[in-house]
Amino acid sequence: MIGDANIIIGFNAGLFVEIPISDKFTFQPEILYSAQGSKSEGPINVQGIVYNAEATLKFNYINIPLMFKYHIDKKFSLEAGPYVGILASSKVKYKIDGVGSDTADIKNITKSTDLGIGIGMNYEFSDVIFANARYQGGLTQIGDAASGGNNIKNSILQIGLGFRF
Numbered sequence: 001m002i003g004d005a006n007i008i009i010g011f012n013a014g015l016f017v018e019i020p021i022s023d024k025f026t027f028q029p030e031i032l033y034s035a036q037g038s039k040s041e042g043p044i045n046v047q048g049i050v051y052n053a054e055a056t057l058k059f060n061y062i063n064i065p066l067m068f069k070y071h072i073d074k075k076f077s078l079e080a081g082p083y084v085g086i087l088a089s090s091k092v093k094y095k096i097d098g099v100g101s102d103t104a105d106i107k108n109i110t111k112s113t114d115l116g117i118g119i120g121m122n123y124e125f126s127d128v129i130f131a132n133a134r135y136q137g138g139l140t141q142i143g144d145a146a147s148g149g150n151n152i153k154n155s156i157l158q159i160g161l162g163f164r165f
Contacts, residue, residue, distance in 0.1 A: 005038035005039070005040050005057075006038060006039050006040065007038065007039075007157070008037045008038060008039050008056065008058075010034065010035030010036055010037060011034075011035050012032045012033060012034040012035065012063075012158060012160070013032065013033055014030055014031050014032030014033060014063075015030065015031055016028050016029065016030040016031075017029055017030075018069075023071070024070060024071050025068065025069065025070060025071070026068075026069040026071065026077075027066075027067075027068055027069075028065075028066075028067040028068075028069055028079065028081075029064070029065070029066050029067075030063075030064065030065045030066075030067065031062065031063075031064055032062070032063045032064075032065065033060070033061075033062060033063075033088075034060070034061045034062075034063045034085070034156070034158075035058070035059075035060055036058075036059045036060070036061060036154060036156055037056060037057045037058040037059050038056075038057050039054070039055070039056045039057075040054070040055050040056075041053065041054040041055070044096065046096075051096045051097055051098060051099060052096075052097040053094065053095065053096045053097070054094065054095045055092055055093070055094045055095075056092065056093045056094075057090075057091075057092050057106075057152075058089075058090075058091045058092075058093065059087065059089070059090050059110070059142075059154075060087075060088040060089045060090075061085040061086060061087055061088060061114065062085070062086045062088055063083050063084070063085045063086075063136075064083060064084050064085075064086075065081060065082070065083040065118050065136075066081045066082055066083065067079045067080065067081040067118060067120075068080060068081050069122070074124070075123060075124045075125075076121070076122070076123055076124070077121065077122045077124075078119075078120070078121050078122075079118070079119065079120045079121065079122065079134070080117070080118065080119045080120075081117070081118055082115070082116070082117055082118075083115070083116055083117070083118050083136060084113060084114070084115055085113065085114035085115075085116070085138075085154070086112065086113060087107065087110055087111070087112050087113065087114070087142075089105075089107060090105070090106045090107040090110040091103055091104065091105055091106060091107075092104050092106050109143065110142055110143060111140070111141070111142050111143070113140075114138050114140060114142050114154050115138070115139050115140045116136055116137050116138040116139045116140070116153075116154060117136070117137055117139065118134050118135065118136040118137075119134065119135055120132055120133055120134030120135065120158075121133055121134075127164065128163060128164050129161070129162070129163060129164075130161075130162045130163075130164070131159075131160065131161055131162070132158075132159075132160050132162060133157075133158065133159050133160075134157075134158045134160075135155075135156070135157050135158075136154065136155075136156040136158065137153070137154070137155055137156075138153040138154035138155065139153070140153070141153055142154060
């Protein structure tokens with residue numbers, strides 16, 4: 001481990017459907033492509049020699065959130081619900097001062113699914129354009145315990161602009 005993980009900026013894009021349940025509640029299933037990850041830097045000890053190192057984890061998921069929205073008024077709503085993430089790719093890019101840098105595929109030591117809970121809010125600018133903010137917290141560890149990667153859980157903050165068709 002080379003230090004605490006810091007956020008990286010990624011993107012997501014996808015589709016959703018709004019299914020009214022009542023005047024105040026909506027069910028919103030989604031399918032999203034999501035770029036996620038983290039960056040760490042600091043000293044690393046390799047066979048008694050300490051090097052300065054950087055590592056960037058990059059995960060790409062197909063996430064399927066099942067959000068339940070509560071409409072506070074016509075323009076503002078709160079949402080919460082579970083999600084499942086299906087791993088599309090998993091890579092680590094690392095740089096070790098005095099040694100070099102490389103990118104490695106780590107999909108074989110990353111679990112293929114992620115389960116978690118999302119909470120968020122939406123603001124409607126019009127019938128077509130809206131903004132949203134959402135936090136998704138993973139409930140399951142995404143690293144393969146047999147490979148020493150069992151302490152990682154996804155933690156994602158998403159800020160977005162959406163369009164309805």
